[in-house]
Amino acid sequence: MRCLALVLLLKPFGAAAQERLRVATWTVELTRNGPGLLLRDILEGDDPQIRAAQDHIRALSPDILLLTGFDTDLDGHSLRAFAQDLDYPALFTHPGNSGRPTGRDLNKDGRFGEPEDAQSYGEFTGQGGMAILSLLPIAAQDVRDFSGMLWRDLPEAALPEGYFDDEDLEVLRLSSHAHWDVPVMWNGEPLHLFSYTATSPVFDGEEDRNGRRNADETRFWLLYLDGALPLSPPEGDFVILGDSNLDSHDGDGWREAMQALLSDPRIQDPQPRAQRGPVANPDHLGDPALDTADWEDPQPGNLRVDYVLPSAGLEVLDAGVAWVDAASEKNTFRHGLVWVDLARLP
Numbered sequence: 001m002r003c004l005a006l007v008l009l010l011k012p013f014g015a016a017a018q019e020r021l022r023v024a025t026w027t028v029e030l031t032r033n034g035p036g037l038l039l040r041d042i043l044e045g046d047d048p049q050i051r052a053a054q055d056h057i058r059a060l061s062p063d064i065l066l067l068t069g070f071d072t073d074l075d076g077h078s079l080r081a082f083a084q085d086l087d088y089p090a091l092f093t094h095p096g097n098s099g100r101p102t103g104r105d106l107n108k109d110g111r112f113g114e115p116e117d118a119q120s121y122g123e124f125t126g127q128g129g130m131a132i133l134s135l136l137p138i139a140a141q142d143v144r145d146f147s148g149m150l151w152r153d154l155p156e157a158a159l160p161e162g163y164f165d166d167e168d169l170e171v172l173r174l175s176s177h178a179h180w181d182v183p184v185m186w187n188g189e190p191l192h193l194f195s196y197t198a199t200s201p202v203f204d205g206e207e208d209r210n211g212r213r214n215a216d217e218t219r220f221w222l223l224y225l226d227g228a229l230p231l232s233p234p235e236g237d238f239v240i241l242g243d244s245n246l247d248s249h250d251g252d253g254w255r256e257a258m259q260a261l262l263s264d265p266r267i268q269d270p271q272p273r274a275q276r277g278p279v280a281n282p283d284h285l286g287d288p289a290l291d292t293a294d295w296e297d298p299q300p301g302n303l304r305v306d307y308v309l310p311s312a313g314l315e316v317l318d319a320g321v322a323w324v325d326a327a328s329e330k331n332t333f334r335h336g337l338v339w340v341d342l343a344r345l346p
């Protein structure tokens with residue numbers, strides 16, 4: 001599970017010690033309908049959605065940023081072009097499982113090779129993938145990529161009974177997009193970025209294959225910390241970050257999986273709050289200030305699905321959810337950027 005993913009070094013690193021670290025994740029939804037189209041739009045330089053996303057990142061200035069919903073390619077061209085003027089010396093990406101062919105009829109409609117038959121829905125490999133932008137050096141030799149792990153190999157996997165046959169399960173991966181452990185060097189010590197994007201828990205049938213997979217994608221991190229996977233968890237500090245597509249109080253999905261992660265004593269929930277966000281859904285139980293996604297009302301409505309969860313040994317200094325200013329952009333961003341400011345305890 002050692003990772004052959006792409007680490008790009010764009011410029012030298014600063015030498016000064018950094019006591020305060022801003023770690024963020026953003027489901028930016030910079031995705032297009034074909035390979036290379038996002039790169040084309042970035043290079044043309046006049047796409048309002050791309051420019052608004054770059055401006056938002058500059059305004060929040062995260063030291064480490066996980067982008068999800070970002071089209072990736074094997075050589076990192078799109079990521080490199082997007083980050084060119086953002087002053088991040090290190091970039092990390094690898095085409096994940098979305099759009100990756102399986103050769104199987106996973107949605108059981110009698111047709112093969114459709115986007116629904118890929119490891120995760122996608123029209124090409126890497127569509128709506130993940131990327132990390134970092135001011136800190138990435139310890140490339142210690143990166144772990146769990147994205148090739150088969151779903152059936154997860155301990156006590158919640159597979160839908162009788163839906164997938166043996167040949168399906170021989171190729172179907174747990175990660176709908178990716179699961180990465182990416183260590184960055186913070187003042188000489190590693191900080192592990194447990195990064196992931198989970199599938200939506202809807203768009204399936206009574207077998208609930210997406211809801212089950214979504215829950216297992218989040219449960220993966222607790223199993224990793226428990227030492228229940230082939231690779232033992234790393235020592236030291238970590239942050240779990242990404243888009244779980246799962247709210248602990250509202251919406252579809254196995255909410256108990258998110259509740260279990262948020263309540264684990266090895267993890268702390270800073271509960272980032274927005275100063276301004278979408279209008280609250282009156283029938284929801286969760287605090288609307290914590291919501292990170294603004295979807296169609298009344299269903300699914302606004303939900304908290306994007307998380308930055310530091311390990312218990314880190315000090316949380318501040319946290320928030322930053323929405324793009326609707327007055328300054330022409331394309332709607334349905335997710336806010338979630339950020340947490342951290343320090344190491346003395």
